[in-house]
Amino acid sequence: MTLDAPFAAQTRWQVAVIDRIISRTPRVISVFLRVSLGPKVAGQHVDVRLTAPDGYQAERSYSIASAPGTEGIELAIERLEDGEVSAYFHEVARPGDTIEVRGPIGGHFIWRAEDGGPILLIAGGSGIVPLVAIVRDWSAAEPKTPVLLAYSARTWEELVFRDELLNTQAHQSNFIFIVTTTRGPRHRPEDFDRRLDQSLLREVLARWGRTARDVYVCGSNVFVEAVTAGLVLEGVSPGRVRTERFGGKN
């Protein structure tokens, strides 16, 4: 059975050239790849494959941070403790190197301009990556749709894409950006410095004053469990909530 694009993944492995690598936070880098992929939708990911001299291969999935219309792709990669592939990107990879990628992949944790809104985006740590792709796409294509982004990180310094998101807030009247930091002080009066639990969600949603058409939650499993449980208790319909998680159950 063959499905129409974009849901049919582009499955052929392709060679991608690393164009540039920049530091986003102390633990996150952005890797810009020169590669020609099929049509993309915000929120999708690619598979990456690395091959050792003895033929051993390692594959991982990474969310795409760049907006669908961008040439090439941007991946934002967190350095994982004991990470096999993330260590390669952080310590070895440099511009001009080649890797293999396939994709874009995924037909669930996605947003397209015709989906409209209001859109509620909730990110924990590096879970911001697919959501920043949605923000970038929304900002270019559908900025009249109201968006709330609630972003939880350990500290202000660990907010990936922080300055870009602050800039988006400064220029887009329909974009509300609320930060909460769990291990460091808040930096703006409108931010918070506690976990994104049910009571904080209630406060944030009340400040927004909208009912989300679609909700996207991405982060560690522990984070996503806590947030989605809080959202459901606050009356958000579970069927409107899409999740993307990494890591296991505590």
Added chain:
Amino acid sequence: MTTRGFFGRRPSDDIAQRLPPGQYETKDFPVLAKGPTPHVALARWRFTVNDGPRPLASWSWPEFEALPQTVWRRDIHCVTKWSKLDTTWRGVTIDDLLQAADITPPSAYLLAQSHDDYDTNLPVADLLNGQAMIATRFAGAPIAAEHGGPARLLVPHLYFWKSAKWIRGLRFTARDEAGFWEQRGYHMYGDPWREQRYTNDP
């Protein structure tokens, strides 16, 4: 194509031969789901087998617990690349389930259906002859809600998205109807040893 400067961490030979292509071993138990975790109370839990819209058999939780129980130790493989080896499960095999209700499969395909409106398609032949169970225990304890409890399908020889969490029933279908992920870019069959992750993988 060799990646300059990448050497990786090749697992030991005995582990490597148990890992399908592109998979790595994890000791953790990652959680993946399309949305919030549903919390299904045992008092209102029912498991139903349908032929299309027509119910063939149905069990309450105590009735289901009274069916013959089987314990398996299996390796599981998630399409997101992790594999977990030697996981132990207890539950009711599909063979025992169908036999208890005296059901002969009326078609060659079915959809496993879940409480969160998730479903996934499988050939019936892949569920018979000791290949699949409705699991209610993991590692000797009730399955945690995040891992699909109270009951999940377990079809360890296919990618783990086929092992539907929070299962509420099986519905026989005349044709092979694409389920939730199968409509969203993932493979109709999902054999990890042939690396059938996405729709157009051979």
